[in-house]
Structure formats: C-alpha cells, structure tokens
Amino acid sequence: MSNGITLVLGATGKTGRRVAARLRLRGTPVRAASRSSGTRFDWSDPGSWDAALRGAAAVYVVAPRVPGPVHEFVARAEAAGVRRLVLLSGRGADTWGDSPFGLDMRSAEDAVRGSALEWTVLRPSNFAQNFDEDVFHAPLVAGELALPAGAVPEPFIDVEDVADAAAAVLTETGRHAGRTYELTGPRALTFGEAVELISRAAGRPIAYRRISPAEYAATLVAAGVSEDDAHHVAEMFVLMERGLIAATTDDLTAVLGRAAGTFEDYVVRAAAAGAWRR
Ligand SMILES: NC(=O)c1ccc[n+]([C@@H]2O[C@H](COP(=O)([O-])OP(=O)(O)OC[C@H]3O[C@@H](n4cnc5c(N)ncnc54)[C@H](OP(=O)(O)O)[C@@H]3O)[C@@H](O)[C@H]2O)c1
Numbered sequence: 001m002s003n004g005i006t007l008v009l010g011a012t013g014k015t016g017r018r019v020a021a022r023l024r025l026r027g028t029p030v031r032a033a034s035r036s037s038g039t040r041f042d043w044s045d046p047g048s049w050d051a052a053l054r055g056a057a058a059v060y061v062v063a064p065r066v067p068g069p070v071h072e073f074v075a076r077a078e079a080a081g082v083r084r085l086v087l088l089s090g091r092g093a094d095t096w097g098d099s100p101f102g103l104d105m106r107s108a109e110d111a112v113r114g115s116a117l118e119w120t121v122l123r124p125s126n127f128a129q130n131f132d133e134d135v136f137h138a139p140l141v142a143g144e145l146a147l148p149a150g151a152v153p154e155p156f157i158d159v160e161d162v163a164d165a166a167a168a169v170l171t172e173t174g175r176h177a178g179r180t181y182e183l184t185g186p187r188a189l190t191f192g193e194a195v196e197l198i199s200r201a202a203g204r205p206i207a208y209r210r211i212s213p214a215e216y217a218a219t220l221v222a223a224g225v226s227e228d229d230a231h232h233v234a235e236m237f238v239l240m241e242r243g244l245i246a247a248t249t250d251d252l253t254a255v256l257g258r259a260a261g262t263f264e265d266y267v268v269r270a271a272a273a274g275a276w277r278r
Pocket residue numbers: 009010011012013014015016033034035036037041042043044062063064088089090091105123124125126127130134
C-alpha cells in the first residue's frame with residue numbers, strides 16, 4: 001500500500017496539509033488535491049475527479065459541506081483501482097437525530113461504508129486549531145470570543161494528532177479496515193476554560209462571553225459568512241449543548257499507541273508562534 005500514490009483531498013486545509021507532509025516523510029507518494037492545489041479537485045465539478053484518482057492506491061477524503069457527492073466519488077474510486085479510503089468525518093456524526101447538521105458527514109460515511117474498498121472513518125472532536133487557524137482566531141486577537149456554549153465541556157483534539165492518526169491508518173496494513181475511530185483530546189474543557197488558557201499563555205486579556213445561537217449566527221453573517229453556513233455552525237453549538245459528544249475516548253491511543261496531546265500543549269505552541277498577538 002505504501003508504494004502506491006495516496007490522493008490527499010483538502011490538501012491545503014488544516015488536516016490535509018499535515019497528512020500530506022507526514023506521508024511524504026514516510027516515503028509515500030502523495031498527490032495533493034483541492035480547488036487551489038497543484039492537482040485541481042473540486043467537489044462541485046465531477047469532471048475534475050478522475051485525473052486526481054488516476055493511479056491512486058489510497059485516498060484521504062475530506063468531504064464536501066453538502067450531502068451526496070461522495071457516493072459518486074466512491075464509485076469512481078473503485079473504478080480507478082483505489083484500494084483504501086480514509087474518511088475525515090466528525091464526532092457525533094450519528095447522534096444528531098433529525099437535525100440537518102451532520103447530514104453531510106452521515107452521507108459521506110454511508111458512501112464510504114457502502115464501498116467494496118478497505119475503509120476507515122475518523123470522527124474527531126472539535127479541533128484545537130479552530131482557535132488559531134479558523135473561525136475563533138480573529139475574535140481572540142480582537143480580545144473577546146463570544147459563542148453559544150456554556151458549561152458543557154468539549155474534548156478538543158490537536159490536529160497534529162488527527163493527522164498522525166490519518167497517516168497511520170492510510171499506511172498500516174489491515175488492522176484499521178472497517179473501523180470507526182472517535183478521536184478526542186485527553187480532557188474536556190469548556191470554551192470559557194479554553195479561552196482562559198489562551199489568554200494566560202498569550203499574556204494579554206482575552207474574554208469569553210456566552211451568547212445565544214441566534215446572536216452567534218448574526219455575528220457570523222456580519223463577518224461575511226453566508227446565512228446558510230452561519231445557521232449550520234450555530235446549530236452545531238445547540239447540539240453540542242446536549243452533552244452527547246463531551247466524553248473523551250481512548251481511540252487515538254488505540255491507533256497510535258500513545259496518549260493524545262493536551263490542549264495546554266497546543267496553546268503553548270501556538271502562543272509561542274505568536275498566534276494571538278494583537
Ligand atoms: N474544525 C473542526 O473542529 C472539525 C472537527 C471535526 C471534523 N471536521 C471536519 O473537517 C472537515 C474540514 O477539514 P479541514 O479542517 O482539514 O479543512 P479546512 O481547514 O476546513 O479546509 C478545507 C479544505 O477543503 C478544500 N475545499 C474547500 N472547498 C472545496 C471544494 N468545493 N472542492 C474541493 N476541495 C475543497 C480547501 O481547499 P481549496 O480552497 O483549495 O479548495 C481546503 O483544503 C470538515 O468536513 C469538517 O466537518 C472539522
């Protein structure tokens with residue numbers, strides 16, 4: 001398996017670029033793909049898929065935000081001779097009942113599980129790196145993060161751990177086939193506690209404030225996010241408040257044979273790199 005090409009989707013994203021680097025270091029040939037990567041791959045343009053799949057033995061799948069396309073993609077992967085699929089899904093993908101949130105992840109999981117290929121599903125918790133590489137970053141730099149999250153804690157996972165797990169599952173033979181791994185950090189903490197740690201390590205006051213889901217959606221729209229995406233993200237917080245994905249698991253240790261990194265490890269690294277400097 002390690003001699004074939006691994007197609008890495010979402011290759012410019014938080015997990016994809018880290019997965020690609022790990023595979024290259026292991027000597028696995030990588031084809032890095034996304035709309036803006038060397039290999040152009042666009043979920044909304046099926047005409048871009050076959051060239052990306054040609055000669056690939058394995059695929060790291062970062063699914064689109066809409067349900068559906070992964071079914072056709074899996075059929076194309078089978079036809080192209082791919083042998084292994086590793087899907088990045090999300091914690092709680094099967095716990096949201098009738099909520100539209102997570103439909104994209106559930107659809108992608110169904111597609112991968114229904115394939116004749118060797119597949120593995122990774123279901124990570126919220127990424128620690130959302131605080132310095134994604135939507136929480138700008139508010140933290142501005143001095144206040146306001147979210148619809150209160151006392152229910154979240155076992156944030158370090159994306160470096162997600163990438164280590166993905167690289168292992170993509171390259172190790174056999175033992176991960178047909179498995180779904182719920183990947184979490186070692187300890188759950190509230191968003192208020194997370195921001196407190198960031199503020200201390202950054203050496204400047206940064207506040208956390210709880211707001212309503214509607215207020216949060218309005219904030220996102222004001223920041224340029226589409227109405228649909230804003231309501232989608234706000235809905236995620238409503239669901240998280242049910243506490244269904246707040247527990248930690250040992251799955252990362254089962255995959256890697258070591259403990260997951262702590263949120264404090266992540267905060268120290270990001271603060272030292274200047275992530276939250278004003
Ligand atoms: N953030 C979290 O806390 C969290 C937790 C659990 C699971 N997840 C899952 O992680 C996934 C996102 O992965 P990530 O954080 O590694 O990526 P990311 O940092 O959100 O970046 C998105 C990647 O997808 C590519 N992309 C965007 N639109 C595309 C399209 N239409 N066609 C092809 N590629 C496209 C982007 O590159 P281009 O712009 O070049 O196309 C980029 O490489 C989501 O499915 C989410 O559900 C996230």
